[in-house]
Amino acid sequence: MNKLNKGLFGLSGKAKETLIQKALEQRSAKAAAQGDAETVRRAPAGRRREVSDDLCRFDKLPGYKELLVQKLAADELKIDNPFFRLHEGTASATSVVNGVECINFSSYNYLDLSGHPRVSEAAKDAIDRYGTSVSASRPVSGERPIQRELEQALASIHGAEDAVVFVSGHATNVTSIGYLFGPRDLVLHDALIHNSVLQGIQLSGAFRLSFPHNDWQALERLLEQRRHEFERVLIVVEGIYSMDGDHPDLPRFVDIKRRHKAFLMVDEAHSIGVMGERGYGIAEHYGIAGRDVDIWMGTLSKSMSGCGGYIAGEQALIDHLKFSAPGFLYSVGIPAPMAAASLEAIRVMEEEPQRVQQLCARSRYFLERAKERGLDTGLSAGYSVVPVLCGSSIKAVKLSNRLLERGINVQPIVYPAVEEKLARLRFFISCAHTEAQIDTTVDAIAEALQQL
Structure with a gap:
């Protein structure tokens, strides 16, 4: 019950336990009515205990019980569910x-580019020329010109040598961090970093430490204390933090990563198209060179009106990911219509x-x-x-x-x-x-x- 005592809906631990019990009783009554009442069978002492039926039921997973608590709490308080509202048409202002x-x-x-006539037309033209899917990973199915054009445009925005596009923004962080770093390495991240980064670190097996939000001085102290214990070190921050709408003092982080011989990764999911005079992101905002950051990450689903994610950086990084990162090598390539939409969105952003x-x-x-x-x-x-x-x-x-x-x-x-x-x-x-x-x-x- 410890995880449930943290503060859901402001309810006390006792109130939440009561809701869980109510949910379980409702489900048990329903199961009994169907002739499928749950049982837990235990063998006599000294004999092997039979495995509980609960261990092969999704409705007994701890995470599902938490969902039940949320639903029942909302029902008890007569609060309508605000999630999964049905939108009909393009969502803009x-x-x-x-x-x-x-x-x-x-x-x-x-940037109001999802639904823009030029962006929509580019996607439609790509469907007519390439179809709706490339039908396999790019090493297997081959390249489409529109995929490479998009990657070159992204590299140009970041002042990088090259870029590689993935079919999921979340998976971009998971597979890139998970593949590039390992158990002998250290990843230091902002305390408010996105879940995709945390999942990538977990996959990598690297040692993980967080520093207080935007506190570059705390980061420096951690590096002074722990840098010598590890081989490679990665520092991860975001361009704009999507929960709070603030940003890091990026030049400070660049200086720290240089002095402590670490890699710096910036997740620009919410800052591309937003920061900088041309929308080129936090580097343009601060006037720093693209090469000052080792790994630029971004998504195509926001200002660029498509779907997917990307990594931009030096050629060695991009080649390494394209030929070896599981999330690229074993995943289907970005569909041409999505690549075309994002590429046209970049062009409109630059022209307007x-x-x-x-x-x-x-x-x-x-x-x-x-x-x-x-x-x-x-x-x-x-x-x-x-x-x-x-x-x-x-x-x-x-x-x-x-x-x-x-x-x-x-x-x-x-x-x-x-x-x-x-x-x-x-x-x-x-x-x-x-x-x-x-x-x-x-x-x-x-x-x-x-x-x-």
Whole structure:
């Protein structure tokens, strides 16, 4: 029960145990009615114990019990489920949710390029030429020109020698870190790093240490104390942290990695298309060279309006991943329509820099208005992601539902994704949002919070 006592919906450990017991009793009654009541058979002392039926049932997995607690807690408190809302059509500054048009803040469509006529047409043309799938891994099925064009464009954005595209952003971090590093190595990461990085470290078998969020001085102390114990060392940070909307002082991390002979990896999933005058990311924002960072990682599903992830860096890194990383070597290549969509999105972004500039202006405007109304926006620096902290999961879910009633769609982030006291609504800003939409939204948040 220890894991369940951390703070789900602010309920006490006893309350959660009661909910679990209620769920189990309901399921046992249902199983008994079907002639399949659960039994646990134990052999007499001294004899081999029979394996419990529970060990081959998915509904007995600990993680599933946690899901039951969440569902039952919501039912007991009469809270509608805010997740998996049905969107009909393209999700941009507005979206049709359950048949009603809403102001939408739950999309990564930062530059309003998903659904852009040129981007959609590029994907359609790629279907006509290449089909909907390349049907095998690229070493097996061969290359498509559009795949290499996209990788060259990504390398150019990062000032890198080359890039390689994967079919999943999450899998990009998992397979790259998991393959490049091993048990003799150390990976140091920001305390708020994405799950995909943690999964990659676990796969690698490397020793893992976290440092307090954006605290480069704490990182330096860790390296001074522990660097000598390991062979290779990797430092991982994000360009923009998707839960909080802030960013690291990247030049400090570059300096530290050089002095301590470590690799530096930057996950730019939420900063490409957002930071920098042209949307080229955190390196452009700080004016540093692409070669100053060893591993650039990004995703294609946000500003680039496609799907997948990529790594950019020196040629040796990219060749190594393309020929040996399991997540590339044994996985199907990115479909041509997705590659074409992302490549065209990059071209539009470069030709229309006003999209990046307007995104930054709208993001700052949202942050300023939210602060004026006394909302707690946490660490947000006003780059595309602005959280509004609520103090509890229950309050975050209720606030999300209240806003939907007023024609505003935004998702809550609740425990265990964040600490219970840091539950929040997370607003993703688009260059397509208007100041009027932002004013309406911020006023609605403040009013709903007062009512709650």
